[in-house]
Amino acid sequence: MVLQDIIFWLLAAIMLAAALGVVLVRDLFRAALLLVTVFLAVAGFFVLLSAQFLAVVQVLVYAGAVAILLVFAVMLTKDVARGNQPNRLRLPAAGLAGLALAVFIAVAVTTGWTPLPPSVQEQAALVQTQASGGTTPEGLEQAGISGEVQRSQAQRATLADLLLGEYVVPFEAVSVLLLAAAVGSLALLRGRPQG
């Protein structure tokens, strides 16, 4: 537990410092690299929250693909030379952001969250850890999930079952959306067809 707390605070410090760096440093290229740091720190939080699959997706998609796209964009637009300048809205923006932060913190602190009992939390963590692969009977046994109903529920709770079961229509809609985005980007950048 202590180790987890240390990791939490360490990651929090790294993430917030890097995020501030993204919006404040003058060099756009450095901003892109700091953004990658933020992505990796967020992946670390996902591991802490026992969402390993999400952590992997985060590293692959964000720290991998998105970061490279952004670096390309920075290079292609030659925006590096000009750097990351603030506009005249800097003070109002900072004020608004501070206000929003105060509201969020006030709301989060005043709300009485009812956490799951620790034993359930551990079970949850276990199932989540295995959620990407499917939960083995031994794993469930270990976590003290014994009842027949509970076990079948736990086994149906895997991400794949949800994604291709209850959420299959949004899933397919997302695939259409990706196609639309790809076709659209090509149509905007491809040269004029000949003839």
Add this chain to the structure above:
Amino acid sequence: MSTVTENLYLLTPEFLLAALALLVFALDLVLPESRKTWLAWIGMAGLTALAIFSVRMLAGRTESLYGGLLAVDQFSLFFKVFFMGLGVFIILSSVDFVKQHLSHPGEFYGILLFSILGMNMMAQARELVTAYIALELLSFSLYVLTAYARGNPKSNEAALKYIIIGAFSTAVLLYGISMIYSVAGSTHFDALAETLSSPGQAGPVLWVGVAFLVAGLGFKLAAVPFHMWAPDVYEGAPLPVTAYLAIASKAGAAALALRLISEGLVPAREVWPHWQIILAALAAASMLVGNLVALAQRNLKRLMAYSSIGHVGYLLAGMAALNIGGGMAANGIIFYLVGYAATSLVVFAALISFFNQTGQEEIADLAGLADRQPLLAAAIAIGLFSLAGLPIFAGFTIKFYLFAAVAQGGFLWLAGLAIFSSLISLYYYLQVIRQMYIQPVPGTAPDASGHGEEPSHTASHGQAVAGHASETAAAALRTPTGMLLAVVVAGLVAVLALGVYPGPLLEAIERASQVILPGI
């Protein structure tokens, strides 16, 4: 797994629509450049067939799929048919424009079809994430279509502003969703209502979440104070896309908001009525700002943008008045969407025709249009009168019905404000009409001095200055081309029909709104 495929066939229209878009993309690869117009006809024929098919397949059915993720019911059926019909008319009015001004027609029509798919999903979604994905499908298509005039810096600029503001508003919306999820443990609309009714200690998080949700949707609807992108995007986008933005995207977002409010907020009205105040405030601000700023506009597209912000204000007023047993407001909103769509189609089709012939889009350029093209001028004038809400046109009946519902729902002051801002709007619509009917044709004076010819209203005008380049352009296209003419005429018929005899449509609308607000 049986649970997956059980009801999947109910989504056949959606699958076929996606297939239609793919067909358009595929045919685009093999058709020669001169035959690309076929793609538009295929799209229109497909949409028409699908609309008929949906009605025959789904009429009278009310089903909930995937544990309440999607609803296939009369409400979504009504909007499906509405959106596909709109799609047909939008494609019809963009064929000439695309041929003249845009490259890559295949992708244009295909993406347009994808966006219609997105809107159909929006009308069906009963869950925030599904709704969000459908909304993004629509938004992505619109970003691309806005940027479609690739060489035009204004179009690029509009698209850049649109996607930045759009992505930002998406982030805000998602943050709201994540807050709601962290309290309710679910993103279904009815779970939201349940949690709002008995929030326990989690009230503040929930309220902030709902506020963010409303703000995110407000961006998409372009309600004041989230409207700043709309005028620029409308101005920069290619004209048919502007029409599409003004009519269809708004109807899609309104359909989503209607179901969200009816199922997610209305049941919690006793415990947390503040959402009505928020919506009423947004409505009042949108009406006033939209209509007042429209007074100062000189560009036709910007004028239509601000005017549409005003119309969003009326819609929001209707949404604030939604209530259990107050189905009149829901009817009013849907009726308003249909009437507004028909009217705007007339205006935009006429403007597209005008733009195709002259390449102009300032209000001042319309001067003397009544002499040059009486039919076009009359169509624009009727459309604008209808938008302002004058009797015998659709604009009057829809406004009357909606404002009455708003007043009945306990927002008398809002109804009064709506009538007042309608009067303001009449003023700037009349300014446009004055340009067309009273101002002389600009450039007539130099023409007349050069040719020693009399003013333009003589019958021989066309031949007299036939050698003059700009005049040949006007003369060659004296009447709108067949397709745009068809849109204008169909729109005019709808505007008059709705203004005089709205009964049958209202019955269909009542069937639709009874699903989302039962107990009427």
Add this chain to the structure above:
Amino acid sequence: MAPLVYFQILSAALFVIGLYGVLARRSAVLVVMSIELMLNAVNINLIAAASHLEGQGRFLNFDGHIIAIFVITIAAAEIGLALAIILRMYRNRATVDVDEINLMKW
């Protein structure tokens, strides 16, 4: 594990940093990056909530994970499209400075 409130405050901090970046920076590419910060804040919120929630009729609540996967996917697509538009803009105007993108008044 750290309490949920810590994660929420962390997420809020990340969100407002992104908000500041969107409002106060001139480079369109950086504005896009800031929006990514905001979306990452959303994901932290979702995953943290998912691990602290009762399961609404199921054994456990994984909806948050699903939503986060969708958010990551769509965000990636959004970036691709935004960069396409930014590049288009750059080819036509040789700038991506939001303050110089002013053919039309805001």
